[in-house]
Amino acid sequence: MTEDKLELEDVGSSLVASDSKNASVKPPNLFERLIQPCLAELVGTMFFVFIGCVSVIENVEATGRLQPALVHGLAVAVLVACMAEISGSHFNPPFTMAIYLCGGMKLNMVVPYLISQVVGGILGASMSKLMTSTENYAKAQGAAFTILQSEDQLMGALFGEMAMTCLVTMVVLLGAVNAKSSTPMVPFMVGCTVIINVLAGGDVSGTCLNPARALGPAILTNHWVYHWVYWVGPITGGMVAAALVRLLLGDRKTRILMKPPHSSGPHGKASLAAEQTN
Template identity: 30%
Template sequence: MKIAMGTSREAAAQPDCIRALGVEFISTFLFVSASVAATVAAEKLEAGALVGLMAVAVTQALFVAAVVPAAHISGGHLNPAVTLGLLAGGHMTVVRSVLYWIDQLLASSAACLLVQYLSGGLSIPVHTLGSGVGQLQGVIWEIVLTFSLLFTVYGAIVDPNRGAVDGLGPTLTGFLVGANTIAGGAFTGASMNPARSFGPALVTWNWTNHWVYWVGPMIGGGLCGLIYQKLFITKSHHVLIPTHEDGAYL
């Protein structure tokens, strides 16, 4: 299995790349805005921890299910770990992946600044490790959660032999994001997404254990992409530049 490097022309000379980056920025911006706003709202309303967690889980699940299909031009990754998972499986070039990562981080930062302004300057909650959860435990949590996310993305969206779930990929992925948020939220915040963690950390300048939310998701995403593509997709390798006219990858 080969990973294509791509060329510098992808950054400026290809209209489909410019369009994809624009859509990826907007979709990531909206996703982080909704997720962070739900978290801020739960704290403002002094909702209990479980109620707040459920609010964030439902918000993220519904958003992924509804917006990812609309972001078909870019694939609606919303997440550097998803981009890495697709890169590892040979579905993205290295150059295009780097552009997506920059795009996602900028969108997340802008979204957090907007939510902070619209909330009247309320603090933006950052992802933190739960009480009694060590850094290694946090990394493993994020690896497992993100691996399951990419496993769903590959099985329900990327795999050409997805069978009965064809067309249900974004909805099933949204369900998985919601379920993972409930399962892991009390332990790590269930980020699964370095961009989602980056924006709040930048805006608040709180980098405590921030590396956990890069190492865990990126290992989980990349590992799943390699394993699924190598063991479960029965087709010859080809690089798919993500115009995704046949549907979003996430």
């Protein structure tokens, strides 16, 4: 009787394994392939911008930059961890452009992702206005980036947005796209990079690093002074990061320069196979 029971359990477990194997090889449908990832980008960007704006609007003066820095960084870490398997958790136009340039996504998904992120940023900024008091919202100008007031600040802020976005984009590319250096610690790494960037450069440019984060509050408060800095700086920084990884820092699959020549002999074929598995 015991043996019969064990045999039935074995058969049952094999059937479950077979079913799960068959289910895993089914190609994704249109919803899973296109609509769901875009929804994840929209929702993720929306909540990131919402939480980020609220942290600025309701910032306690005694905490200085610490409160917005921790909130933005921890929000990124949590959202990236939650939605990485759905959309890749970009939530930032420069990330999407850089990931595409480094071979991490298909071209036909780039524009839908960018649209989803921009819409998500506007919705997130709208949510922050609904949540916060009129007095605090007006005092913080809706968490729009208002720190730039003169031409003297312009070059430092522009360079800061470019350099800091380059850093966080490089962390994303090396931690998630580049096979040789990929790690499950990406959410933690990206969150920490956002925190240190805000702490370091908050008084210089406000540390936007994300055009979707800048656009929503700008629309709601009609604040467009030097707004272009928060597009040109982050996008340029993302492109520089993509160039560094694509040209110099990436593994053999990602890098397009300094690749060793492939031999036609058996050793060359073996090294090629090993490279493809890596």
